[in-house]
Amino acid sequence: xxxxxxxxxxxxxxxxxxxxxxxxxxxxxxxxxxxxxxxxxxxxxxxxxxxxxxxxxxxxxxxxxxxxxxxxxxxxxxxxxxxxxxxxxxxxxxxxxxxxxxxxxxxxxxxx
Amino acid sequence: xxxxxxxxxxxxxxxxxxxxxxxxxxxxxxxxxxxxxxxxxxxxxxxxxxxxxxxxxxxxxxxxxxxxxxxxxxxxxxxxxxxxxxxxxxxxxxxxxxxxxxxxxxxxxxxx
Numbered sequence: 001x002x003x004x005x006x007x008x009x010x011x012x013x014x015x016x017x018x019x020x021x022x023x024x025x026x027x028x029x030x031x032x033x034x035x036x037x038x039x040x041x042x043x044x045x046x047x048x049x050x051x052x053x054x055x056x057x058x059x060x061x062x063x064x065x066x067x068x069x070x071x072x073x074x075x076x077x078x079x080x081x082x083x084x085x086x087x088x089x090x091x092x093x094x095x096x097x098x099x100x101x102x103x104x105x106x107x108x109x110x111x112x
Numbered sequence: 113x114x115x116x117x118x119x120x121x122x123x124x125x126x127x128x129x130x131x132x133x134x135x136x137x138x139x140x141x142x143x144x145x146x147x148x149x150x151x152x153x154x155x156x157x158x159x160x161x162x163x164x165x166x167x168x169x170x171x172x173x174x175x176x177x178x179x180x181x182x183x184x185x186x187x188x189x190x191x192x193x194x195x196x197x198x199x200x201x202x203x204x205x206x207x208x209x210x211x212x213x214x215x216x217x218x219x220x221x222x223x224x
Contacts, residue, residue: 004154031210043155043200043214050210058211090154099143099204101212103154 002027004104006091012110013081021076021107023091030096032074033058034066036087037106043090049074051096081111115139118201118215125191126223133199133218134185141203144177144184145212149198158199159186191222 004025013019025032033048035058045058049068063085065077074093078085088108092101115138125131135144143162147155159170161177161184168175174187184203188195198219202212 033210042216043212045211048210088152092154094210099206099210099212100145100157100160101202101210102157103147105154106152108152 002102004091004093004102006089006104006107008107009105010108012112014112015082016080019078019081019109021078021089021091021109023074023076023104024072025074025091025093025102026072027093027095027102028071029093029102030071031094031101032068033092033094033101034064034074034076035090035092036060036085037090038087046076046089081109083111085109086111116201116203116213116215118218120218121216122219122221124221124223127191127193129191131188131191131195131220132185133220134183135201135203135215136183137203137213138182140181140205141213142181142206143204144175145202145204146173146175146184146186147200147202149200149217151197155200188220191220193222193224196220196222 007022030051034046035043044060047066049055091104094101118135146158149155159175164181165179166177172189198217201215
């Protein structure tokens with residue numbers, strides 16, 4: 001089944017403790033992206049990747065890092081999480097030349 | 113910056129009624145996407161529109177890409193309880209840019 005998977009689905013952590021949220025897609029998509037969703041602010045893009053080793057900042061990149069070493073994986077790294085990064089995070093992917101993005105199930109992160 | 117307005121913000125309808133929602137923008141877009149999101153889940157792509165004036169159906173859903181390329185609407189006919197959720201428009205300028213601009217969403221409630 002074609003899908004985008006994220007792990008973990010739920011995470012509660014403390015301020016400053018480094019964490020990684022994994023994202024993987026099995027559709028051989030070139031484009032991958034991370035979003036956060038907050039009440040009243042909608043979906044905002046954090047980082048995106050056009051292909052392996054090619055990443056760029058989205059609208060709200062501060063406090064986040066990403067890497068794209070393999071085509072299928074696009075992990076989101078929070079080196080020193082803070083409470084304002086408490087949010088619902090989504091990974092998405094798209095095939096080159098097509099603009100439809102397919103979303104993962106989401107990761108609900110709480111930073112205390 | 114570009115402004116994207118989605119309306120209505122929320123609507124309560126009786127099962128069996130038709131629904132209409134729309135998005136308008138201050139900018140021109142070359143692709144309009146419509147997504148549905150269930151609570152705590154990732155957005156699911158409903159319809160993709162690639163051409164100004166295009167009218168596309170997906171079951172009980174119909175969407176149109178406005179001729180000015182600044183707007184789009186989504187209609188749902190004969191609503192059923194599982195139509196409940198938040199609907200988002202997500203246009204993009206295309207032409208190699210995969211960045212989506214998300215509307216704030218229309219929250220649909222269906223009364224059985």
